[in-house]
Amino acid sequence: MRTASKMMFTVAAVSALALTACEGEGAGADEVDSDAAPEDLTVGVAMPTQTYERWLNDGAAVEDGLEEMGYNVELQYADDDIPTQSQQIDQMITSGVDVLIVASIDGSALTSQLDAAEAEGIPVIAYDRLLTNSENVDFYVTFDNYEVGVNQANSLLYGLGVLDESFEPADDAPDETLNVELFAGSLDDNNAHLFWQGAIDTLEPYMEDGTIEVPSEQTDINQAATQRWEQETAQQRMENLLTTHYNDGTELHGVLAPADPLSRGIITALRNDGWGDSIEDGLPIVTGQDAEIATVSLIADGVQHSTIFKDTRMLADQAVEAANDYLSGEEPEPNDTETYDNGEIVVPSYLLEVEMVLEENYEEILVDSGYYTEEQVEDGQL
Numbered sequence: 001m002r003t004a005s006k007m008m009f010t011v012a013a014v015s016a017l018a019l020t021a022c023e024g025e026g027a028g029a030d031e032v033d034s035d036a037a038p039e040d041l042t043v044g045v046a047m048p049t050q051t052y053e054r055w056l057n058d059g060a061a062v063e064d065g066l067e068e069m070g071y072n073v074e075l076q077y078a079d080d081d082i083p084t085q086s087q088q089i090d091q092m093i094t095s096g097v098d099v100l101i102v103a104s105i106d107g108s109a110l111t112s113q114l115d116a117a118e119a120e121g122i123p124v125i126a127y128d129r130l131l132t133n134s135e136n137v138d139f140y141v142t143f144d145n146y147e148v149g150v151n152q153a154n155s156l157l158y159g160l161g162v163l164d165e166s167f168e169p170a171d172d173a174p175d176e177t178l179n180v181e182l183f184a185g186s187l188d189d190n191n192a193h194l195f196w197q198g199a200i201d202t203l204e205p206y207m208e209d210g211t212i213e214v215p216s217e218q219t220d221i222n223q224a225a226t227q228r229w230e231q232e233t234a235q236q237r238m239e240n241l242l243t244t245h246y247n248d249g250t251e252l253h254g255v256l257a258p259a260d261p262l263s264r265g266i267i268t269a270l271r272n273d274g275w276g277d278s279i280e281d282g283l284p285i286v287t288g289q290d291a292e293i294a295t296v297s298l299i300a301d302g303v304q305h306s307t308i309f310k311d312t313r314m315l316a317d318q319a320v321e322a323a324n325d326y327l328s329g330e331e332p333e334p335n336d337t338e339t340y341d342n343g344e345i346v347v348p349s350y351l352l353e354v355e356m357v358l359e360e361n362y363e364e365i366l367v368d369s370g371y372y373t374e375e376q377v378e379d380g381q382l
C-alpha cells in the first residue's frame, strides 16, 4: 500500500524546474485541429462510477455543456473498476477523440493511457481528481480540496460546541473530553489525502490539548481509509468501532466522515446500535461532503450535522470551457499554478470554492440558489 506522504502530491512552493516542465509537456492546443467544425470533433469523458449521485450529475452536466456547443461526446462510467476505466480510455483514444476529460478511479493507474493520448496529440483534462505520476496531463479542474477538509473539521468542532457560530473558540465549550472517530476516503484518490490533511491540521491542536480524543486510536489515514469510497465499508467499520470501543458505555460525540454516502453508512450503524434517530435524540455529530439530496434531507431533519457543497455545475462548466479552449486552438486559463504537483509536473489548475452546509443555512445555499427545490429536500430525492 502506498503511504500518505507519497500519494499526496501537492506542494507549497514551486521549483523553477517544475514550472519549466509544466509549460513544455502535454498535448496542448497546438496539436488540435482548431479549424474543424464542432460537429466533427469529439470529447471523451471518463467518469468513475454511477453509484455516487455526484458523478451522475457531473457526467450529465459535462455532456450537456459540450453538446450545447455542438461537440460530440463519448461519456463512459467505469463501475469503480480500474481495468474497465483503462479500457474505456484506450478505446476513446483508438476511436479518435479530440480531447479527454478524466475523473479517475486511481489517479496513478492511467499513465499508459496518458502516454497514448500524448502520442496522438489529445489534450487531457483531469476532472476533480488529480491524474498523477505523468507529465501528460494538460489541465486540472477541481475544488479547493484542502479547504474541504478544513471545513469538515470546523463543522465538526462547531457541532461539538468547541467552536461558536463564527468558528471562534466557544465561551461555553463543553468541559468534558469529546470522543470522535475519523474516516477517510479511498487511498488511491489524491483528493482523499487532501481532505484528510485539511481536517487533521484543523483538529490536531484540539487532539493535542485533550479537547478531543479518538478512543479507537485509529488516527492514521491508512486505518481510517475507505477503499473505493464504499458506503457499506464505512458502515462496517463504524459497526466494528462501536463493538470494540463503545460497548462499555463510552460516549461517542462525533464522527469525521469525508463523503455523504459514507456518512449515511455511519449513521445507519449508529442508529442500528441505538444511538438515537437524530442529533437531538443522541446521535453523534456526523460530517459529510457533496450535498447529496438524501443527505441534505437528513440535515434538514437534524440527523446529519453537515456536508460540503461543491457546485458540480460550475466544475462541469470549467471542464467544458477548457475543452472548448483546446478545440479552438487556445490554452485554458488556470487560476492556480502552484498547488497540484502530480509527482512529475505541477498541473495548471482551475480551483473552485466550497461551502459548508448546516441545518441553519441549507435553505439559503441550496434551495434559494435553485440547486434543489424544497420538495426535493423534503422527499430526499431528485
Ligand code: BGC
Residues within 6 Å of the ligand: 052, 054, 128, 129, 185, 189, 191, 192, 229, 258, 259, 260, 289, 290, 310
Ligand atoms: C470527490 C468527492 C467524492 C469522492 C467519492 C472525491 O474525489 O472529490 O466529491 O465524494 O471522490 O466519490
